[in-house]
Amino acid sequence: MSAHLLAPRSDRVAAPSHRLLERGRPPARWLIRRWYDVRVHHPERFPAEGPVVVAGNHVGFVDGPLMAIFAPRPVHALTKLEMFDGALGWFLRRSGQIPLDRTNADPAAVRTAVRVLREGRAVGVFPEGTRGPGDLTTIRSGAAYLALVTGAPVVPLTFLGTREPGGTSSSLPPRGARLDVVVGRPMPVDAVSWPRTRDHVRLTSAALRAHMRSGLADALEETGRSLPGPLPQGDRDE
Template sequence: MSDPRGAAHLARPRSDAVRQPAQWPLRAVRPLGRWLIRRRYDVRLHHLERFPATGPVVVTANHIGIIDGPLMALFAPRPVHALTKIEMFKGPLGLLLRLGGQVPVDRFNADPLAVRTALRVLREGHSVGVFPEGTRGPGDLATFRTGAAYLALVTGAPVLPLTFIGTREPGGSSGSLPPRGARFDIVVGEPVPVDAVPWPRTRDHVRLTSAALRDHMRSQLADALDETGRSLPGPLPVGDTE
C-alpha cells in the first residue's frame, strides 16, 4: 500500500530530505511550562474549540511581546512548531528551542531549509506557527509577510489566527515582560480553509491569498479586542528595533 504522506514529501518543493523536528520533548514539558507561567501570569484562553483537533494547521499570530512564541508552543491545544528567528538558536536557549521542535528561520534572506522543514511538519499532519509581521511591534498586522499563505497553498492546510493581548505593556521595549500578575489573553480565531495549489505557484497567487488572509486576521483581531475589552500596546519605543 502506498504511503500518501511519503508521496506528499516528494512534491515540489520536496521535504523528504529534511528531518522532522522533535515532538516528544515539547509534549513532555508543556504541562510544566503552563504551570510555571500561570504561577506568574493570569493566562486566559478563548475559543480553543476552534483549533482543529487533527491534521495540518498553519497557526498565524500577531506579535507584540517576547513571550508570544513560548505561549503559542505551550498553550495551543496541540504542539506547534513555530518558525523562530535564527538569532535565538544560541547557547542553552538554542538547545532548548531545538529540543522543543522549533524551526530556525533567517528573516532577512531566503531560507529554503526552514521552508522545507515547515512543509515536512505540515505534510506529517502537524502544526506550524508563523508570525506574519516578522518581528515584535504594535501587533496590528500592518505588516504582513507571505510565508503563511505560501505554506497553506503548498499543503492545503487551513490557516488559524491567534491574537495575543497583554504580553507587552504600553511603552514597553521589545524584550520586556509585563509585571507579575498581568493578564494575557490568547484568542483563537476562525480558521480559514485554503485549497492546495500544485506547482508551479505564481507570485500573484501567493500575494492575493496572503492579502485575503491578512484581511481575515485583522477582522479576527478586531473581534478579539472587542470581546476582551482590551487594546494593543502601541508601537515600540523610538529606536527599539527587535
C-alpha cells in the first residue's frame, strides 16, 4: 500500500512545487552573500537523502529564507499564512513553501508536509511558533508529530545573528553582518503507526526540545555568539 494512504492520508493534497526551490538556491545564495556574511556550520551532519524534519530556533525575519536557501538540501518550510499575499505569496508558493494557519488547526498544511516527507524531501518547522529570543524555552509539537508520522529524523538548525539585540520582529541585520547557521546532530525518531497518542507526541516533543537546547548551547559556544534577547516591549510577531 502506498504510504500516502496511511493516516493521515496525503494522497489528496498537492505536492508543493520544488523546481524553483532547487534551481533558485545557488543564485539566491550568491545574492544574499553579497549583502551578508553567511556561514553554514557542519553541513555534513545533514542526511544526504531521505525525509528530514528541519527544526529551527526563531530569532529574526530572515530565518525562513536562510532555512530554505542555505540548508544543505532544499527545504519546504511551513510559513505563516499572512505571508502569502500578493507577489510575495506567489513567489513563496512557486518556491514550494507551505502556508500554515497558526491560529487554527490546519490539517491541509499538515497533510502537505507529510506528503513532502513521504516523498523523501525535507520540511522545515520553527517549533517556537513565532520570532523571539530563540532560546527554545517552549516549543510546539508540530515537528515531533511530523517525525512520528513519517519516521523522519529531526535536524536542528540554530540561527544566530539574524536579529540585533533590541531589534524588532521585522528588523533586518545591518549590511555585512555575520549570520551563522549551525546544523545540529540529527535526532532519530521511530515512526509510530496510527493511532498515535498524545503521550507519544508529548514525550517526543520533550525529547526534541532537550536535543535542540543542547545543540543551541553547543552552537553558542562554537561560534562565540549570543542570542539577541527578547523582542522590545509591545512588539509581537504577527
